[in-house]
Amino acid sequence: MSSLSRDDVAKLASLARIEMTEEELVNLASQFGSILDAVARVQELNLEGVKATSHPQPIENIFREDVVLPSLTPEQALSGAPAQEDQRFRVPQILGEAE
Amino acid sequence: MIKKTAAQMSASLTSGETTSVALTQSHLDRISEVDSKVKAFLHVDGENALAQAAKVDAERAAGKKLHPLAGVPLALKDVLAQEGVPTTAGSKILQGWKPPYDSTVVSKLKQAGIVILGKTNMDEFAMGSSTENSGYGPTFNPWDLTRTPGGSSGGSAAAVSAFEAPIAVGSDTGGSIRQPAALTGIVGVRPTYGAVSRYGLIAYSSSLDQAGPFGRTVLDTAMLHEVMAGHDPKDATSINAAVPNVIAAARSADVKGKKIGVIKQLQGSGYQAGVLARFNESLDLLASLGAEIVEVDCPSFEFALAAYYLIAPSECSSNLARFDAMRYGLRTGDDNGASAETVMNATREAGFGREVKRRIILGTYALSSGYYDAYYGSAQKIRTLIIEDYKKAFTQADVLVSPTSPITAFKIGEKSEDPIAMYLADVATIPVNLAGICGMSLPAGLADEDGLPVGFQIMAPAMQDQRLYEVGGALEAALVSKWGGHLIDQVPALGGAK
Numbered sequence: 273m274s275s276l277s278r279d280d281v282a283k284l285a286s287l288a289r290i291e292m293t294e295e296e297l298v299n300l301a302s303q304f305g306s307i308l309d310a311v312a313r314v315q316e317l318n319l320e321g322v323k324a325t326s327h328p329q330p331i332e333n334i335f336r337e338d339v340v341l342p343s344l345t346p347e348q349a350l351s352g353a354p355a356q357e358d359q360r361f362r363v364p365q366i367l368g369e370a371e
Numbered sequence: 372m373i374k375k376t377a378a379q380m381s382a383s384l385t386s387g388e389t390t391s392v393a394l395t396q397s398h399l400d401r402i403s404e405v406d407s408k409v410k411a412f413l414h415v416d417g418e419n420a421l422a423q424a425a426k427v428d429a430e431r432a433a434g435k436k437l438h439p440l441a442g443v444p445l446a447l448k449d450v451l452a453q454e455g456v457p458t459t460a461g462s463k464i465l466q467g468w469k470p471p472y473d474s475t476v477v478s479k480l481k482q483a484g485i486v487i488l489g490k491t492n493m494d495e496f497a498m499g500s501s502t503e504n505s506g507y508g509p510t511f512n513p514w515d516l517t518r519t520p521g522g523s524s525g526g527s528a529a530a531v532s533a534f535e536a537p538i539a540v541g542s543d544t545g546g547s548i549r550q551p552a553a554l555t556g557i558v559g560v561r562p563t564y565g566a567v568s569r570y571g572l573i574a575y576s577s578s579l580d581q582a583g584p585f586g587r588t589v590l591d592t593a594m595l596h597e598v599m600a601g602h603d604p605k606d607a608t609s610i611n612a613a614v615p616n617v618i619a620a621a622r623s624a625d626v627k628g629k630k631i632g633v634i635k636q637l638q639g640s641g642y643q644a645g646v647l648a649r650f651n652e653s654l655d656l657l658a659s660l661g662a663e664i665v666e667v668d669c670p671s672f673e674f675a676l677a678a679y680y681l682i683a684p685s686e687c688s689s690n691l692a693r694f695d696a697m698r699y700g701l702r703t704g705d706d707n708g709a710s711a712e713t714v715m716n717a718t719r720e721a722g723f724g725r726e727v728k729r730r731i732i733l734g735t736y737a738l739s740s741g742y743y744d745a746y747y748g749s750a751q752k753i754r755t756l757i758i759e760d761y762k763k764a765f766t767q768a769d770v771l772v773s774p775t776s777p778i779t780a781f782k783i784g785e786k787s788e789d790p791i792a793m794y795l796a797d798v799a800t801i802p803v804n805l806a807g808i809c810g811m812s813l814p815a816g817l818a819d820e821d822g823l824p825v826g827f828q829i830m831a832p833a834m835q836d837q838r839l840y841e842v843g844g845a846l847e848a849a850l851v852s853k854w855g856g857h858l859i860d861q862v863p864a865l866g867g868a869k
Contacts, residue, residue, distance in 0.1 A: 281732065288688060288735045289695075290728055291716035300732060303790060307733060310791050313677035314749040317756075324751035325758060327578045327608075328564045328807020328833075334607050348471035352699030363697050364711040 274308035276301055372397050377537040377591040381439045384431070391424035391431075391442030395486050398444045402488065402535045404866035410510050411520075411530035413449050414457050415489040420444065427484045440594055441484030446536035448527045449490040450497055451582065452571035453477045460573040461493040461523075463506040464694050464701045464722025474571020475603045476540060476582050483598045488536055491526030495724045496691065497547055497575045499523050500796035503787050504726040511783070512555060513862050514823055518780040521551035521796070524585070528555040531585050532862055538595045539585040544576050545679055546775075546800025548583045549812035553775035553826020556814045556858045558592045558843070559585045561800075563833045564807035565610035568603035576686040577608075579679075579804040587859050589813060589843045593621035596836070612834060620837035624844030627661035631842065632768025636672040637799045642777040645818025649825040650774045653815045656849045657842070667764040667771060671756035672802050678757070679801045680794055681737045681750035688734030691727070694719065729790065758806045765832050770842050773799045775812035775826030803830055811839040813847055814858040824858060 278301045285292045292300070346359045355362035372394060375383070383389045399417050406412055427442040447453065450460050452470035454477075459465040473481070480487060494504035502510040502525025510525045512518040513533040520529040524541030528551035531539045541548040543561035552559025561583045572582055584595035600614040633654065638647060658664050696702040696718035697711070704717035723731070737746040764771055777798060786793040803810040808830060815827035827846065831838035851857055 276736075284732045284735045284739075285728075286716075287739075288731050289692075289712070289715050289719055290723065290731065291713075291720040292728070293720075296725075296728070300729060303729070304733075306791055307680075307729075310794070311677045311681050311733075311737075311746065311750075313674055314681060314753050315745060317671070317674065317753070319749055319752040322752040323755050324748060325754040326751055328758070328805075329608060329610070331608060334604075336604070344471055351471050352468050354696060354700070354702035355705070361698050364705050364707075364709055364714045366711045 274305050274312060276304040276308070373401050373534045375537070376588050377440065377443050377586060377594060378588070380443050380537060384442045391427045391486060392421060394442065395420050395424040395444050395488070398488055398536060405533055406535060408511060408516055408865060409513055409529050409533045409535070410508065411446065411491050411526045411533065411535055412489045413459060413492050413507055413526065416456055416487060419456070420486050420488050423486045427486070438483040438598070440598060442486060443538065444486045444488045444536050445480065445595070446489065446491045446527050446530040446539040447477070447487050448493055448524050448539070448541045450493060450542050450573045451476050451540065452573070453487065453490070456490065458490065459506070460497070461495040461505040461507065462722065462724070462727070464718070466701065468700055470571070472571065475568035475605060476599050477571065479598055479601070485598065491530055491539065493526055494523035495727050496573065496687070497523040497542055497544055498687070498726050498730055500546070500550060500793055501781070501786065502526060503783065504724055506724050509783055512780045513865060514556065514780060518782055519554070521554035521776070521780065523547040525551045527585050528552055528557060528559065531555070531557050531587060532859060533865060537587065538591055540582060540595070540599065541585055542572060542580060542582045543804065544579045545683060545804050546797040548585065549800050549810055549826065549828060550776050550796060552585060552812040554780040554824065556824030556862065557585055557587050558589055558811065558813045559583065560592055560596055560811045560839060561803060561809060562596060562600055562836055563610070563809040565608050566600045566614070566809070566834065566836065568606040568609050570603055570605040574690040576683040577690060578686060579683060587857065589840060589847045590618070590621045593617040593840050610834065615834060615837040617837050617840045620840035621844045623841055624848050626657055626842050626845040629662045629770070629842065630768040631657055631662045631664050632667035632764055632771045633664060634669050634672065634764070634771055634773050635666055636669050637773035641795070641798070642774055643779060643818060643820070645820045646774045646777060646779065646825050648819065649815040650827060653827045653846055653850070654772070657846055660845055660849060665768055667767050669760035669764055669802070671753060671760050674753045675757055675802045675805055676794060676798050678750040678753035679797070679805060680733070681746050682754065682805070684730040684734035685737045685747050686734070688731045688738065691731060694722065726790070754805050757802050761802070761806045761808060770838050771830040773828045775799060775828040779818050779821055779823035779825060799828060808833050809836045809839060811843050813843050815850070816858065817861070
């Protein structure tokens with residue numbers, strides 16, 4: 273039986289940039305054991321020598337000529353911005369006061 | 372008029388028996404009449420729809436050569452970007468967002484002159500099997516309004532089965548077109564991965580996501596499939612090859628001499644008795660039409676569900692990192708003193724629903740160092756085994772078949788507190804996504820125990836989508852002749868039939 277503690281979930285939530293409530297952390301921790309047991313079935317088979325598939329098709333890089341093509345105008349690109357200033361996205365401060 | 376098939380509507384428009392404006396208005400009336408009960412739509416775009424219809428009518432009057440579906444109305448899953456029209460993917464984090472561009476699917480619909488009636492409800496970011504995970508409330512199954520229509524494309528499926536639209540677009544990452552098609556008694560196809568462009572399709576799990584068509588008949592579904600598919604330089608995973616001739620295949624509806632493989636692992640325990648009864652009857656019908664039924668063994672399918680619920684959450688934890696409150700969508704907690712990271716954390720907490728958070732956390736765990744090989748790495752190897760099982764099975768049969776869903780439509784709330792029970796709804800549809808091949812669900816009748824629709828699933832190799840339509844068309848014709856009409860004719864009238 274797998275399990276994850278409330279603190280484990282809090283660590284993951286912080287890595288995933290989600291500020292969860294105490295109730296959410298406790299709930300998710302209580303559900304996680306059965307979810308992990310269900311997905312842990314992938315470990316039941318002997319997979320030695322089996323290649324991993326990350327994608328259903330063989331993919332390769334696709335290049336095009338480096339020419340200017342029609343694209344969004346600054347107004348279009350900024351049309352969904354929560355805040356903007358001087359044709360730029362206005363964002364909260366990314367450096368601390370001390371820096 | 373709204374009860375006709377898209378092919379019949381197309382014929383009525385061509386002959387001048389009706390106009391697109393009249394046809395569009397009758398669907399908008401139907402939406403006004405029944406959507407307060409079904410809740411298939413998140414946004415009804417009546418004004419633009421009527422303007423588009425009028426444009427098609429004018430072009431037709433001027434003698435312009437039009438696409439067969441020009442002027443026919445359609446419902447669009449809210450996962451596809453449409454310029455200037457609210458697009459939310461069922462999430463509060465995108466409430467009010469109007470994309471500044473069209474997805475390639477929407478561009479193709481517009482080029483064909485199809486009338487987009489509005490955007491349909493879905494599980495948030497397509498994560499779910501019941502449409503209950505929508506940030507805007509559930510959609511209700513037209514067959515029984517106390518039940519879910521399946522998901523995640525539940526809004527599109529419900530719109531088509533409630534005669535709010537003749538055809539609709541959905542997307543299928545683990546069964547999100549085929550399972551709701553099964554639960555609402557209509558046809559749904561997940562095309563081969565890469566057959567339909569993902570440009571402008573809001574990403575959930577990029578190696579599995581694929582948009583596809585819904586219709587009330589196999590031919591209608593084929594007509595929409597043909598519009599949506601094709602190579603697109605804007606999607607690097609788009610297949611650069613001719614679109615299989617799905618319309619001709621739907622019309623040929625020929626299974627004589629075809630080998631149909633029944634997958635041993637996708638039946639039996641866990642499958643409802645009425646689902647298996649209708650499935651086996653359909654097999655008998657196919658045999659009576661001259662198909663050869665064989666059994667095939669796909670032993671690794673037993674592990675497909677576990678592999679999917681590692682791969683899809685892993686990819687989603689990465690894909691949904693783009694919702695960072697900086698460039699578009701929701702921003703909360705920006706009080707001028709808060710740091711970007713604090714705002715990001717608060718916005719993602721407020722904007723994402725329960726299941727989305729659950730999958731992001733599961734994916735973050737599965738990709739973290741120390742667990743990566745045991746979980747994500749093992750799941751990728753299972754994926755290889757599933758592809759090999761299919762390869763072998765397709766040497767023994769032209770198409771493979773199974774019930775689409777192990778159960779018929781379940782009650783609203785029945786599984787919403789139990790994620791594992793909900794995940795099991797996708798047990799028969801997920802292998803197709805992991806292998807990147809194509810699949811169809813079509814109605815096989817009603818289960819005896821509950822009178823609800825049962826779906827019959829057909830699977831074909833990559834870029835052999837026409838095989839789905841050949842076999843689906845043949846089975847549909849045989850069933851319609853047996854029933855004396857389409858299954859959808861038996862759906863409750865809801866607001867009164869027209």
